[in-house]
Amino acid sequence: MTAMRVDVKVVMLGKESVGKTSLVERYVHHRFLVGPYQNTIGAAFVAKAINIGEKMITLGIWDTAGSERYEAMSRIYYRGARAAIVCYDLTDSSSFLRAKFWVKELQTFEEHCKIYLCGTKNDLIEADRSMRQVDYHDVQDFAEEIGAHHFETSSKTGNNVDELFIKVALDFSNSALELMRDEKGVDLGHKKDSYFYACCHH
Amino acid sequence: MAADVHNKGGATWDTAKGGLAAVERMRSDRSDSPTPGLVEGTEPGAGQEHTMFVHAQSFEDLTADSESNPDAELTGNRRSAVGDSEEVQEGQGVELQGGSTGNEAGEQKQWAGQQRGLRPAREEDVTGEAWRAHRKHVFVLSEAGKPIYTRYGTEEALSTIMGVMMALVSFVEAEKNIIRSIHADGYRVVFLHKSPLVLVGVSRSSQSERELSRELQYVYYQIVSLLTLTQLDHVFRHKQNYDLRRLLAGSEHLTDNLLRMLEYDPGLLLNAVTSLPLASVARDALSAGLQVARAKSLVFSILLAGSRLVTLVRKKDQYLHHMDLHLLFNLVGSSSSFREGEGWTPICLPKFNTAGFFHAHISYLEPASNLCLILVSTDREDFFNLSDCRRRFLERLRRRSAYKALQEALHSPTYPVSQVGIPELWHFVYKSKSSGLYTSPELPVPYQGEEEHERLIRLYRYLHSCLHHPTRPLRSMYRSGNTENLFAWATSGFELYLCFSPLGTKALAMSAVTKLLKWIRKEEDRLFILNPLTY
Ligand SMILES: Nc1nc2c(ncn2[C@@H]2O[C@H](COP(=O)(O)OP(=O)(O)O)[C@@H](O)[C@H]2O)c(=O)[nH]1
Ligand SMILES: [Mg+2]
Numbered sequence A: 001m002t003a004m005r006v007d008v009k010v011v012m013l014g015k016e017s018v019g020k021t022s023l024v025e026r027y028v029h030h031r032f033l034v035g036p037y038q039n040t041i042g043a044a045f046v047a048k049a050i051n052i053g054e055k056m057i058t059l060g061i062w063d064t065a066g067s068e069r070y071e072a073m074s075r076i077y078y079r080g081a082r083a084a085i086v087c088y089d090l091t092d093s094s095s096f097l098r099a100k101f102w103v104k105e106l107q108t109f110e111e112h113c114k115i116y117l118c119g120t121k122n123d124l125i126e127a128d129r130s131m132r133q134v135d136y137h138d139v140q141d142f143a144e145e146i147g148a149h150h151f152e153t154s155s156k157t158g159n160n161v162d163e164l165f166i167k168v169a170l171d172f173s174n175s176a177l178e179l180m181r182d183e184k185g186v187d188l189g190h191k192k193d194s195y196f197y198a199c200c201h202h
Numbered sequence B: 001m002a003a004d005v006h007n008k009g010g011a012t013w014d015t016a017k018g019g020l021a022a023v024e025r026m027r028s029d030r031s032d033s034p035t036p037g038l039v040e041g042t043e044p045g046a047g048q049e050h051t052m053f054v055h056a057q058s059f060e061d062l063t064a065d066s067e068s069n070p071d072a073e074l075t076g077n078r079r080s081a082v083g084d085s086e087e088v089q090e091g092q093g094v095e096l097q098g099g100s101t102g103n104e105a106g107e108q109k110q111w112a113g114q115q116r117g118l119r120p121a122r123e124e125d126v127t128g129e130a131w132r133a134h135r136k137h138v139f140v141l142s143e144a145g146k147p148i149y150t151r152y153g154t155e156e157a158l159s160t161i162m163g164v165m166m167a168l169v170s171f172v173e174a175e176k177n178i179i180r181s182i183h184a185d186g187y188r189v190v191f192l193h194k195s196p197l198v199l200v201g202v203s204r205s206s207q208s209e210r211e212l213s214r215e216l217q218y219v220y221y222q223i224v225s226l227l228t229l230t231q232l233d234h235v236f237r238h239k240q241n242y243d244l245r246r247l248l249a250g251s252e253h254l255t256d257n258l259l260r261m262l263e264y265d266p267g268l269l270l271n272a273v274t275s276l277p278l279a280s281v282a283r284d285a286l287s288a289g290l291q292v293a294r295a296k297s298l299v300f301s302i303l304l305a306g307s308r309l310v311t312l313v314r315k316k317d318q319y320l321h322h323m324d325l326h327l328l329f330n331l332v333g334s335s336s337s338f339r340e341g342e343g344w345t346p347i348c349l350p351k352f353n354t355a356g357f358f359h360a361h362i363s364y365l366e367p368a369s370n371l372c373l374i375l376v377s378t379d380r381e382d383f384f385n386l387s388d389c390r391r392r393f394l395e396r397l398r399r400r401s402a403y404k405a406l407q408e409a410l411h412s413p414t415y416p417v418s419q420v421g422i423p424e425l426w427h428f429v430y431k432s433k434s435s436g437l438y439t440s441p442e443l444p445v446p447y448q449g450e451e452e453h454e455r456l457i458r459l460y461r462y463l464h465s466c467l468h469h470p471t472r473p474l475r476s477m478y479r480s481g482n483t484e485n486l487f488a489w490a491t492s493g494f495e496l497y498l499c500f501s502p503l504g505t506k507a508l509a510m511s512a513v514t515k516l517l518k519w520i521r522k523e524e525d526r527l528f529i530l531n532p533l534t535y
Helices: A020-029 A068-078 A093-109 A122-127 A136-146 A161-179 A193-200 B002-016 B020-028 B059-063 B129-133 B159-174 B209-227 B229-238 B252-264 B266-270 B280-292 B322-333 B383-398 B401-411 B450-467 B506-527
Strands: A008-014 A043-052 A055-064 A083-089 A114-120 A149-152 B085-089 B136-142 B147-150 B181-184 B187-194 B197-203 B298-305 B308-314 B342-347 B358-364 B371-377 B425-432 B437-439 B476-480 B485-490 B494-500
Touching: A008 A020, A008 A068, A008 A093, A008 A161, A020 A043, A020 A055, A020 A083, A020 A114, A020 A161, A043 A161, A055 A068, A055 A161, A068 A093, A068 B342, A083 A093, A083 A161, A093 A114, A093 A136, A114 A136, A114 A161, A136 A149, A149 A161, B136 B159, B136 B209, B136 B252, B147 B209, B159 B197, B181 B209, B187 B209, B197 B209, B209 B229, B209 B252, B209 B322, B209 B450, B252 B266, B252 B322, B252 B450, B266 B322, B266 B425, B266 B437, B266 B450, B280 B298, B280 B308, B280 B383, B280 B401, B298 B322, B298 B383, B322 B342, B322 B358, B322 B371, B342 B383, B358 B383, B371 B383, B383 B401, B425 B506, B450 B476, B450 B485, B450 B494, B476 B506, B485 B506, B494 B506
Parallel strands: A008 A055, A008 A083, A083 A114, A114 A149, B085 B476
Antiparallel strands: A043 A055, A043 B342, B136 B147, B136 B197, B181 B187, B187 B197, B298 B308, B298 B371, B342 B358, B358 B371, B425 B437, B425 B494, B476 B485, B485 B494
């Protein structure tokens, strides 16, 4: 085994308990954990390989805590990210305001990061339409305005989860064709990964 | 600050050994000499080379906090100690069984943090009987009187009580009579003012003021470990009535779990940790593996099996404090978050340095195992380097027989007391002072229930408080009772707490101690970490 390589850094952002961890769990481990809420401490990293056509792309996913405590620290988690999945809870309108905060943050500090807006817990809406607090079209408009993609998912049923991550990988693979001259992925043992990210921006 | 801690530790260590030559001599015959090491550094379980932990001569040094001299008790109902050792018959003055009767009404208790529900305690009616019946309440508030944490019920519902407490604190402090403890109506209320926080413990049990105040210190350090003292000071200097719960959101269960640990984990009482029993060859191979898998920013590499230490490798001249290690145990034990992937979190180790964050890489070595690796680094940018250290360690490990030995050891993380071969001996806790490690067999049947388990720990806690009495510490103490006989003994090398069948005699206990010490000496390779390494 050689040092693990990551092609694309993906960061999960959003208010606490909107379902970021569940989304990663569903995508990476194909499971949905029930039971008491376990807040993420700091951040968790997991690498996942995905086949896009002939090519294998490894996503390095950073799941963040989203709590105010780590806010000052959050930049180290999203710095150099090529994709950000900004989550909000479809049943909680305040979580969408928070999502907008993260979008602004990304636009300011990470202009090369593609943004994916993700409304979570879709199954709750399916079960009871009156639960919806964030309108689909409002988000769609916002997404178009900022040039983001927009998904609604359920980690409980798995609905649209794979599609979301495949889209992330596809977009990367397409943009990589245009942008990447360096054929090598990021060597995780590499001392200054920020250097690598800096050079693939140009 | 950090440097101070280390210098202090190093200096005491050298003098404590009373000259290397003597130690060398005793080491050479340590394996055949059954005599208990009455000199620190020669007792069973003492490390061969270096200690892993911040070393201090006494328990008091380890727990001492500049401002809290625990000698001021308002009620003055202090036990009169008799001389150097003591024998107590049941019912003689000391409320040993205190609190073990009919409480816990309606309290939903869960041991492991991972199994706990969404703080069932939170929804409690704070005016109800059940709420008042809890054995121990802990409150944290800001100096402006804003609620920060309560063990039971919600902070909002308790704001009146918090107000009263603040009034008490400010009243007594104004009188220049730093309030520490009130004893009334079967309750003991202990205050700990550590700016910018005020901590209050209310206990119905027989716990001493010192003990309670030490537990409050733990809670204080738990909060500091999440935020650093610098940040705490900063937010309150900026805004006196800041609502700290905003920054602590989601961490209540860490404090909840810590308070439970304080109730049943002898390690927190003794300022020690216990290790996974493992053949020393295997342990040494693991230590060597961690030693090799180093990175420049690494300060500590810690391998845990549940709440047992497998091994710890540290940077030269850097020592970990038990309290900090317990806080790390608590962090890992309270959350399943680290099973998701590789965790990367800022953490302040307050006994090391209250001002700054370390960055911990936390991961389980295998999905379903409880082997957890914690790599503590000074560089928040160094995640991938540490991730690579983990990979290298694991790769090397998998090729070695030590890995198999470790897997097997995980199946029997503890041992039955019957291995010692003393029929009347039910349970014991032995702490080697110089290594800061303790060993203890699994709980025998009569103490396996939660209530009984806690009762046993309370008995030990009482013995402990006698051995560490601030003004009249006892060197040994024997107590016979209806349910068990107890014996405790402290030398400069070790502390020993034993629990015997009530049918035994004192003479039997004395001979059992000798036999037990021989047994521990014989098994020390397996039960302790004798060869801790540095990078
Ligand atoms: N019904 C439903 N609940 C979900 C879904 N995703 C997450 N949750 C629940 O929402 C809570 C928070 O989820 P988590 O993934 O830990 O949120 P995070 O703080 O953003 O990582 C948990 O109790 C999950 O069980 C979903 O798709 N459907
Ligand atoms: Mg999470």
